[in-house]
Amino acid sequence: MVTDDTKSGEPETSARNVHNRHLTMNNLLRATAELIAERGIEKLTVTSVAARAGLSRRLIYLYFRSLTGLLEAYVQGYFNQMDAVLADQIKTMAEPTQSAQRMHLYLLTYARQWQTDEA
16 A cells, blocks of 8 residues: 655655754854854855855855845844843843943943954
């Protein structure tokens, strides 16, 4: 007896595809971060990111459309991490004044780091 497993396999296949896409995007973003840290943003290319990630340039264009799109996703991820850190800090503070002071200190530290990275 032959059964049609196509429909029963769809959710698993779809979940696997989403997982693989997520891993590929993270691999490209990690490669982007490494290359920016090593060479600076001015020398970043689609070819260098693809080579570092061990993937094709075509995947970068498929997922991000351009080098600019890749950089936007990288920066957005960085800001998402910063938002998460701030949210965690705020949750642990009992008094609003203390929250504001810590947030101010965090942002100053972030701004100084950003300036150092650009130099």
